[in-house]
Amino acid sequence: MKTSRIPGFYNMTVEDRRKTIAKLYALPEEQVDYLFSTEPLKTGTADKMIENVIGTFPLPLGLGLNFLINDKDYAVPMAIEEASVVASASYIAKIARSAGGFKTEATERIMIGQIQVVGCPDMHAAKQAILNEKAELLEVANAAYPSIAARGGGAEGLDVRILNESSESTFSQMLVVHLYVDTCDAMGANIINTMVEALAPTVEKLTGGKVYLRILSNYADRCLARATCSIPPHLLESEGFSGEEVRDGVIQAYQFAASDPYRAVTHNKGIMNGIDPIVIATGNDWRAVEAGAHAYAARNGHYGSMTTWSVDEKGNLRGELELPMSIGTVGGATRVHPMAKLALDILGNPSASELAQVMVAVGLAQNLGALKALVTDGIQKGHMALHSRSVAIAAGATGEMIDIVAEKLVQLKEVRVGKAEEILVGCKNDC
Structure with a gap:
């Protein structure tokens, strides 16, 4: 049975994750080969897609897990270079799952x-x-x-x-x-x-x-997708914070973004952190989706929050996100790029309407993840812990040294390349 709940997925090796997904989602053999290939997008294919090709530019492809959308499980392919996004979306999806998941709908296309x-x-x-x-x-x-x-x-x-x-x-x-x-x-x-x-x-x-x-x-205001969730306060509890405190903090943070464009731009960038990686993974035009989303955020003459957060009649935190979604599941790169085909296979080859609904659900989850972090421990605690590995690599760490250096950076609360280089030198001297 297909499920987006895969406990321990994070701790598996990359190879074991690939095998797990291939088996769980019964991927075609050709798609499995793409997963294990060092060059899934051949240079010859890339040369036919755009002009003046000199190579390809891979991005990390991860899976957003735990998503229950309209009572259906989704493991969501996300192509992104920014640390903590996939983890944050998966974490909030697990919380929302306990409250019935996300409900979505879409207009005509x-x-x-x-x-x-x-x-x-x-x-x-x-x-x-x-x-x-x-x-x-x-x-x-x-x-x-x-x-x-x-x-x-x-x-x-x-x-x-x-x-x-x-x-x-x-x-x-x-x-x-x-x-x-x-x-x-x-x-x-x-x-x-x-x-x-x-x-x-x-x-x-x-x-x-x-x-x-x-x-x-690209302002597709007659092609909308909408996602909602309702989460009881007890599911939002965090160390040192009651569920009600987190709920109210999220609403206050939303009101900040709704009132101030300087905050709204960053707030909405976080929402697109969840949406853009799916758009990219499925071979769609993320620039078109971005442009339409930001225009929609200013449709009332004031640029504000794309999401809405409030307290419902039961005291639950209610979230809503509605955006134009100019995406497709046929034509363009979705038919040419092998990894886009793979991503659509993992998603169950959805219609364009269904894919749009998955995207806004993940955008809503990502927004809540960011706001919850901001109103509790701060955004840096979780983000820098994950970012520390990239910093360690940038400093020259390889193999097991990556995790050793990353752990020391987090302990010292100095996640920067210079400090990572110092740690590396110290480790070499100790050896």
Whole structure:
């Protein structure tokens, strides 16, 4: 039976972890080979993905464990270089699991394409002309990419906005057409760009203006995923802190981020610490997800917290995270990158909607992990303990010396390369 609860996983060797996951998730032999390969992404494949290739750049790939989302277990692949993120997310997932896990939902997967029109003799007449031909324009869009319609998606809506109408500058006055497309399990960039480019000549004829930009928008506010959790205070108890104290501290920390953009940026970066590694591991566009998420955090005219934390009627800590998720599980790197295929296999080959829901659940968990640490022992205690190994390696430690130096750094509370080098020299002299 597949489960995300794997006690002792952290203490296993890398090889034993690979074997455990391969067996537990019944991974195809080809995917298992990728796990054990020293070069899962071949240079020849990489050379076809981008320009001027000189090699590949691996990242650590870990598993976020203990996740129970909508009563389903997930071991979550996370590609990230920052220490403590995977451990923190897994720790909070274990706590949330005891309270029923995370509940998630998603809207329809509607992505947006934009067509910019300038120089219209009459903006309002141009807008109406486009709206009058809406049905025909949708037909043209779907004819440009018939395969998406065959899969049950395609262009299904259209509207028009007039921007900067009162401006005296002709450069700022414009009409913008929004094309709404159900991209199914694809992220949809190529689909949408093809459709809006196909519409451009007709739009020019209808408006008497000139079309400039025709491209998708990464602000996917009609493609949302939402996660919630409710955690009783006793599950939040920490050494020296009652559950109620931790709960109230988390809420106070959230209110800080909700009120102050200087705090909100760091707060939200922590949320994306949980989301971006999954986006990267599954071959999706983390820049698009980041841009959309931060725009959504400012949708009310003030940049604030992406999450909301409160006390529910039972006194539990309730968390919520809703974000646009412009991701896919077909097309792009998800079909080309072998490790992206592996990550999707471990996740059970989810739909794009399901994957988006997993991402926001992990983002919510990561946010709680950071806030809980901040309002109790401080963020550095756990983070630096894990970071100490990277510092030891940077100082030149190898083999068993990595753990020896790392442990001494933590004991001295000086997790820095210079101190690690001193410890190494001392160890050599003692020998």
